[in-house]
Amino acid sequence: MSDNNILVEQKAAMGSHTTQIATQNNYHGLTPKEACDLAMQMFHDNFPKLQEAAREIAEERVSELMSKIADKMGEKQLTDMTPFGDPDVQYVMYEAQKNYARFGTQDMLSNLSELIVNRVQYNHxxxxxxxxxxxxxEIVPMLTAEQLDTLSLLFLFSRTKNTKIHNLDELKRFLDEISVVFKKADLSSFSYLNMLGCLELYLYDPVEKCAESYNFKEKDVKKICPEIIKQTAGDYSTSYIGTILAIVNAELKLNKKFDPSFWIY
Structure with a gap:
């Protein structure tokens, strides 16, 4: 199908308006801002008409989201804007726009913009x-910052290894740093996270895992491991969905980069 043809997906339920996602625009050679401007137009075309005050707030929020996405794509030096012409990308973009228009929190702005940029970056x-x-x-608007911190803790200690750790002192500094950054993790939310598909069965003990990963004695690791990290022990680790959410949250709070394709393939 050529870029000038139109592919439309319509999703409607009884009593709801119809969402039209179309690839009638040619996204070759666009800048991130230009691509985001077209995505903003998609929001205008599809979002239900609101009263004037509510409409202004919704449009301001979505404009803020699209500006954030454009800025992040510029920072990552992404030049291929053709994913914006993918109906699937357009659909999840619109879902992100709707949710940020409704809630508009700073945490949601950071997480949704990073997720959309990842979706564009990894479209191929x-x-x-x-x-x-x-x-x-779809799921991130249903999660609190504390629940995202829980996912990041599970991911970091069940899925990753810090290659810069060579002795117990370095491990202690790392564990202390992580425990402070994610100190508000909601460790009572496992059932909820599992219901949303963010977890998978995985017998896991962070003390045992660290001892094995770094070749230290388990009793020595137990002495230096903060309580909040010990409490992540249980029957779960992050699923593919949870891993994506954990990575985005960890990148934002630790200023470190993770390649999701290493864990999801």
Whole structure:
């Protein structure tokens, strides 16, 4: 199908308006801002008409979201804007716009913009990674900052290894840093996170995992491991969806980069 043809997906339920997602625009050669301006137009075309005051707030919020996305794509030096012409990308973009128009929190701004940029960046990756990001975009408005911190803790200690750790002192500094950054993690939310598809069964003890990963004695690791990290022990780790959410949250709070395609393939 050529870029000038129109592919339209309509989703409607009884009593609801119809969402039209179309690829009638040619996204070749666009800047991130130009691509985001077209996505902003999609929001105008599809979002229900509101009273004047509410409409202004919604439009301000979505404009803020699209500006943030454009800025992040510029920072990552993304130049291929053709994913904006993908109906699936347009659909999840619109879902992100709707949710930010409704709630407008700073945490949601950071998380949704990062997830959308990831979806654009990894549009040519395998379907599993793309679907995981799509689902994360749908789910993130349902999560609190504390629940995202829980996912990041689970991911960091069940899925990753810090290659800069060579002795117990370095491990202690790392554990202390992580425990402070994610100190508000909601460790009572496992059932809720599991219900949303963010977790998968995985027998896991962070003390045992650290001892094995860094070749230290378990009793020595136990002495230096903060309580909040010990309390993540249990029957779960992050699913593909949870891993995406955990990575985005960890990147924002630790200023470190993770390649999701390493864990999701």
């Amino acid at each position: 990756e395998k379907i599993c990674l793309k679907v995981a990001i799509d689902k994360a975009i």
